[in-house]
Amino acid sequence: MPLVARIAAAIFGGYACSAVFCVALARLLPLSKADSTLTAMMSSFVLYAVAVIYAFGATSVWRVWGLLAGLPLLCYALLQLLG
Template sequence: MAAVLRQGPLLSRIAAAAFGGYALGALFSVALVALPGETAGNVLWGMLGSFLVWSMAVLWVFAASSASKAWWGLGCAALALLPFAVVVWSA
């Protein structure tokens, strides 16, 4: 039981990197569609940029000083992208 509790922060970071990074990349991809310009180009740049955003999120998660700060940082970044994604989803 103690070994599982000791591995908790690491498992939390792995979950944050995998699921939180994916969610942040998906939000970024959708948010770029809200930008003015050609929709097909925005979709392409959103898809390409989502890989960069996901990679940076993974780096951020493992560079943060604690697992809670990693989740907090991902949440703040997601909240910043959410209004743009809502514009696309409501259209």
């Protein structure tokens, strides 16, 4: 069961992290819309890979879920503050 939880965290948590981070980064970069979107999209692939590696490298499944669920919530709160 812990392996299934890590796989689910890697797939769904990694996607949530990279998607919300991509939106936040595209809004925060001081570039043109096209350039900031492209830069954010390219960096989201790196973040997704790091999230998958972290999901299988961390010692606790709870820590994995905490980080991969908390980071998107934090980015979403930042987006809500920006408007």
